[in-house]
Amino acid sequence: MSKGIRTPRTLVIAGLSGFVLGLVLAAPALGQNEQFIPMTSYRVGPYAAGGSGTFGGFIDYLDMLNKRDGGINGVKLTWEECETEYKNDRGVECYERLKHKGPTGASVFNFLSTGITYACIERATADKIPVVSIGYGRTDASDGRVFPYVFPLVTNYWSQNTAKIKFIGMKSGGMDKLKGKKIVNLYLGVAYGKETISILDLQAKKYGFTIMHVEVPAPGDAQESQWLQIRQAKPDWVILRGWGVMNPVALKTAAKVGYPRDHIIGVWWSGAEEDVIPAGDAAKGYIAAAFHPSGTNFPVMKDIQKYVYSGGHKGNLEDPKRFGTIYYNRGVIHGILNAEAIRTAQGKFGKKPLTGEQVRWGLENLNIDDKRLKELGAVGLLQPIVVSCRDHEGGGAVKFQQWDGKKWNLITDWIKSDQSIVRPMIEESAAAYAKEKGITPRDCSKE
Amino acid sequence: MIYREAGQFHATYEEDLRIFPIRQDRIAFAGILLAAFVVIPLVGNDYWFNAILIPSLILSLAALGLNILTGYAGQLSLGSAAFMAVGAFAAYNLMLRVPHMPVLASFFLAGLIAAAVGLLFGLPSLRIKGFYLAVTTLAAQFVIEWALTKFAWFSNYNPSGVISAQKMVILGYRFESPVSRYLLTLGLVSLLALAAKNLVRSRLGRSWMAVRDMDVAAEVIGIPILRTKLTAFAVSSFYCGIAGALWAFAYLGSVEPQAFDLTRSFQILFMIIIGGMGSVLGSFLGAAFIVLLPIFLNVAAHSVLSSGVSQSLASNLELMVFGALIIFFLAVEPHGLARLWQTGKEKLRLWPFPH
Numbered sequence: 001m002s003k004g005i006r007t008p009r010t011l012v013i014a015g016l017s018g019f020v021l022g023l024v025l026a027a028p029a030l031g032q033n034e035q036f037i038p039m040t041s042y043r044v045g046p047y048a049a050g051g052s053g054t055f056g057g058f059i060d061y062l063d064m065l066n067k068r069d070g071g072i073n074g075v076k077l078t079w080e081e082c083e084t085e086y087k088n089d090r091g092v093e094c095y096e097r098l099k100h101k102g103p104t105g106a107s108v109f110n111f112l113s114t115g116i117t118y119a120c121i122e123r124a125t126a127d128k129i130p131v132v133s134i135g136y137g138r139t140d141a142s143d144g145r146v147f148p149y150v151f152p153l154v155t156n157y158w159s160q161n162t163a164k165i166k167f168i169g170m171k172s173g174g175m176d177k178l179k180g181k182k183i184v185n186l187y188l189g190v191a192y193g194k195e196t197i198s199i200l201d202l203q204a205k206k207y208g209f210t211i212m213h214v215e216v217p218a219p220g221d222a223q224e225s226q227w228l229q230i231r232q233a234k235p236d237w238v239i240l241r242g243w244g245v246m247n248p249v250a251l252k253t254a255a256k257v258g259y260p261r262d263h264i265i266g267v268w269w270s271g272a273e274e275d276v277i278p279a280g281d282a283a284k285g286y287i288a289a290a291f292h293p294s295g296t297n298f299p300v301m302k303d304i305q306k307y308v309y310s311g312g313h314k315g316n317l318e319d320p321k322r323f324g325t326i327y328y329n330r331g332v333i334h335g336i337l338n339a340e341a342i343r344t345a346q347g348k349f350g351k352k353p354l355t356g357e358q359v360r361w362g363l364e365n366l367n368i369d370d371k372r373l374k375e376l377g378a379v380g381l382l383q384p385i386v387v388s389c390r391d392h393e394g395g396g397a398v399k400f401q402q403w404d405g406k407k408w409n410l411i412t413d414w415i416k417s418d419q420s421i422v423r424p425m426i427e428e429s430a431a432a433y434a435k436e437k438g439i440t441p442r443d444c445s446k447e
Numbered sequence: 448m449i450y451r452e453a454g455q456f457h458a459t460y461e462e463d464l465r466i467f468p469i470r471q472d473r474i475a476f477a478g479i480l481l482a483a484f485v486v487i488p489l490v491g492n493d494y495w496f497n498a499i500l501i502p503s504l505i506l507s508l509a510a511l512g513l514n515i516l517t518g519y520a521g522q523l524s525l526g527s528a529a530f531m532a533v534g535a536f537a538a539y540n541l542m543l544r545v546p547h548m549p550v551l552a553s554f555f556l557a558g559l560i561a562a563a564v565g566l567l568f569g570l571p572s573l574r575i576k577g578f579y580l581a582v583t584t585l586a587a588q589f590v591i592e593w594a595l596t597k598f599a600w601f602s603n604y605n606p607s608g609v610i611s612a613q614k615m616v617i618l619g620y621r622f623e624s625p626v627s628r629y630l631l632t633l634g635l636v637s638l639l640a641l642a643a644k645n646l647v648r649s650r651l652g653r654s655w656m657a658v659r660d661m662d663v664a665a666e667v668i669g670i671p672i673l674r675t676k677l678t679a680f681a682v683s684s685f686y687c688g689i690a691g692a693l694w695a696f697a698y699l700g701s702v703e704p705q706a707f708d709l710t711r712s713f714q715i716l717f718m719i720i721i722g723g724m725g726s727v728l729g730s731f732l733g734a735a736f737i738v739l740l741p742i743f744l745n746v747a748a749h750s751v752l753s754s755g756v757s758q759s760l761a762s763n764l765e766l767m768v769f770g771a772l773i774i775f776f777l778a779v780e781p782h783g784l785a786r787l788w789q790t791g792k793e794k795l796r797l798w799p800f801p802h
Contacts, residue, residue: 041758092699
């Protein structure tokens with residue numbers, strides 16, 4: 001008897017799962033006048049704070065454009081999120097899943113992960129979809145002749161690093177005073193962390209300081225032995241090249257061994273509220289680089305507040321208190337640069353949904369001057385940017401900020417990076433990549 | 448009714464020693480192979496090859512490697528990802544430094560190098576067992592990842608320690624398109640799976656199982672413990688090494704040592720626990736479960752739920768459901784999905800008239 005009931009029950013289960021599968025596979029009906037931007041976000045795991053904040057700001061900015069202007073020149077922006085967990089294989093899966101969505105396919109990818117960017121450079125180049133990596137690697141992709149589809153916009157790691165050495169020089173009273181100084185580079189032992197070793201070695205030779213590289217194994221939640229090593233070495237400065245949970249742990253451990261925090265300089269992936277608040281008082285005085293400030297006092301932020309977060313609207317942020325934090329504002333910058341690239345491309349190809357190849361042209365011809373920044377309501381939030389075929393970076397200046405226990409305060413103006421050091425290294429590294437891969441660099445005079 | 452072996456007689460030893468003694472199994476397996484080699488390449492798209500099939504196959508191979516060591520020979524290991532890393536970096540360096548190196552030869556040699564490293568880290572297994580052995584293989588995981596990060600020579604002095612795999616060219620054909628990479632992976636995985644299936648039915652495989660079940664008894668009946676344990680380590684690492692090389696060359700195209708971290712080792716261990724210890728089929732089922740289920744849940748969470756639920760909640764739900772399903776399957780069948788399949792087959796033989 002009981003056996004007899006089984007078959008219908010399995011049928012019901014099979015039917016139900018078929019129904020769910022159908023729901024999952026049924027592609028949502030897409031309007032034709034839409035521009036699709038894939039969102040490869042990460043909201044779980046050790047780096048979730050960076051992912052949820054940045055993609056929150058990114059999505060909210062696009063949402064605001066849709067609500068305020070009806071998209072870009074009448075073309076509505078759409079997006080879909082895919083959870084990468086900051087893992088390369090999941091990122092590749094998301095890339096493959098999203099690349100054909102929307103009427104014209106994915107317009108541009110922002111992975112917010114050095115590793116996933118590395119894994120997708122060749123795929124994206126073959127698929128003719130640009131990859132934008134604002135403030136992260138791969139650094140030598142700044143040479144647009146070898147990497148036509150990769151755009152490390154605003155600043156790359158090496159530029160940031162020269163600005164940081166300049167800042168240390170300023171603090172020490174001139175670049176010539178760097179001679180004989182001892183600097184520790186405390187880095188996370190992943191691709192991201194290692195990217196600045198070579199440029200630090202080069203600058204150490206040039207300015208005569210000694211550099212000591214200390215690696216923290218990922219994810220960096222235990223650093224006792226590293227900081228004991230640092231205490232023995234007694235460096236003048238420590239550069240903190242951390243990410244995620246490594247940052248508060250570094251500050252707390254530094255406090256434990258008694259290293260002064262105002263001599264620790266973080267990179268911009270170590271300089272958000274989420275990096276210092278968990279460290280409590282141990283973070284007070286800590287300095288970090290930034291390619292944009294925190295805060296809500298910009299017209300563009302007010303617009304987001306008005307269109308996305310007020311009057312019953314609910315933005316992408318789970319916790320509205322994070323509005324205006326470093327990661328959130330970084331997301332807004334992602335939104336501005338992506339949207340402006342699409343707008344620039346529309347100027348050439350027409351006000352319609354564009355393909356990745358067309359958006360690539362827009363990125364390469366991106367020119368955001370002071371006037372445009374004013375129109376965007378982002379003066380002071382973003383630096384002026386001119387991208388070209390040769391230079392896919394476009395900006396290159398860095399500010400420094402200090403944590404006072406409650407908020408980040410800017411302590412410098414834009415510090416220009418030293419392109420006389422950075423550019424030859426980028427070209428050399430890109431040329432090596434081109435040789436390894438058999439790529440003939442583009443001739444920029446013909447673009 | 449359809450799965451009835453009545454009337455199938457084995458008249459020769461060859462027939463009796465077949466991998467699939469039942470005719471229906473042979474037909475079904477031929478059908479699966481046909482589908483994998485012919486139908487899927489015809490109907491599949493880039494997404495399926497690049498994001499689903501290639502990684503599942505490669506991780507199945509790694510799981511198979513670990514299953515040989517843990518499932519058949521009973522030696523618990525947490526270093527499988529490290530041996531994958533050895534394979535990936537060895538293949539890269541062989542291609543880079545040896546002129547005119549054929550791709551398949553470099554994969555094979557990379558497997559041998561991984562086997563040699565595995566042999567080295569297998570030596571402690573002669574004195575320690577069980578969880579203690581797991582801890583020493585954990586050392587392999589850390590030492591290898593550290594060495595590949597520390598010595599820039601392994602990554603050809605790349606500033607970020609990432610290797611970009613060379614192009615795969617075999618007999619003048621460039622394996623670039625997703626479908627060609629899928630077929631290459633599938634070919635290698637099928638060959639190695641066939642080899643593994645036969646290996647575990649051979650004298651060596653039987654001595655592995657004897658050692659697994661009780662090493663003192665095995666020694667008493669004349670099985671050399673040293674050689675048996677070490678061959679298990681070597682063969683297992685060989686499989687993992689080839690899987691690692693494929694991961695770099697056929698799947699991602701560029702890898703850093705951190706792609707093969709402890710999490711990956713755990714992932715592979717979970718695959719064989721969920722799939723079934725001591726079962727070739729279990730390695731494939733487990734890999735499919737661990738690779739495909741999170742992707743399916745992600746798609747489900749982000750398209751079905753996207754209307755009402757916030758994205759962070761969706762991402763976290765995904766992990767919770769995944770965890771709950773693992774517990775559910777292990778509670779229902781502690782011996783893994785392969786055993787579930789076995790039970791299903793037993794039932795099928797009697798269907799529709801069970802006693």
